[in-house]
Amino acid sequence: MSTASAGTRARILYVTDYTYEARGRRYCDEDIYLSGRMGEEFDVVVCHPRDAAAMLDGFDAVVIRNSGPVMHYQETYDAFRARARELKVPVYNPLDGRGDMAGKQYLVDMSRAGLPVIPTVDRAADLRLLPEAAEYAVKPKAGADSVGLFFTPVPVLPEGSDGTLLVQPRIDFRYEVSFYFIDHDFQYALYAPDTERRWVLEPYAPSPADLEFARTFVRWNSLTHGVQRVDACRTPEGELLLVELEDLNPYLSLDRVTEEVREAFVAGMKASVRRLLA
Template structure:
């Protein structure tokens, strides 16, 4: 059987959910198809030799181990080590610059800039969201008034959106698997099943196609605006939490089958 080094921070203190439970479940299923070992993200670079692929899952925000992650990427690229997801992702895997780029390309994203000089590119808002380009899990996020933006260069700047709810679409390779939504904006991780419309799926698929990963797991996070449209909040292509405990057993089983086939496909 192919060998997999499964990367997870089992002790990561996620808010409102337990990453480790998801990885315990996934590894219990994947070991039926792969010889599998689990390691912490800071150990991946020196343990990955000899494994057919490295599967990066709930490894926590990279900002917590930036040097180790950069070393891991450098070693993987230098040795031709397969990594799942591939290290070619253009979205969160590469930082938040993609939100600025997609804004410039007129994609349906929350409008984003990184300098107050470009405020004319944003709609007027009562408040603005400011956060680091390398942030994750709301690290460093703050809400500020327009007249407080003058010294915020180098940070992401977005209008604070008055949205109805958030919804996430989960993909393996380019295939949609399931969707979940948070009906109450104040409780991001209290998720329920969501049946997407054709327009919803076309919205999400547009970002999956833009990223163009040959293999891998991606989560498209969006918010439903007051006028009924969707705007991209985040395209997570490094280590998206999957909330598998929130979906029916048949959906979990189907997801594992898709993930298993995807990993196998990435090895050929």
């Protein structure tokens, strides 16, 4: 429950790392814009993720945005989560996300359940379940932004790495596409028509089948509030396969959408935070 009284503005701690350098994206530009727009309705204080735990007291909610991969400050992030729960401060996105927020175990679970994801295993005994491919990707289950990723011509897990690494076939795809949601409401979609330029995005008009594909994973995640990005690839046969369910701090590529879409997103996010506070 918000501690803001009637007639006062709620205090929001907005967590981001303006200095984080991401390939093909300027996180700082997006968060300078979005924190400013949130400031039209809330009293917003911006802080670095390493300072978030110490600054929690006195805020009505925390909004986590482009804070970079948690693996770079795992102990601090764990302390923040514990402190937020202790103080009962609402966090946006809520801390019970089942996607990337909790690591990439969900890819293994979804693959076992037969959902439309890139086939994924995390144990040597299951490597035989992977389809034949020219190459295989091996990456840390707790990784992000391709940190620790390598490719191999045969599916392999180093000795002693069961449960810590993921193995997937390297998929031949036509393009990658991302679907953006606030709570369970679809906002917009963007795609990368050039497979060599992942973050050179253009507006994408999803079909009803595309939206149902994306909503499958939003429903699976069961977050009551927050921003989610469903990343997928389109195979040569036309099938969509999930690449990633980003529910911690998804980059939104707001500079790649029209002003009308951007305004609608900002209004939707403000309303979602208001619902969280209520």
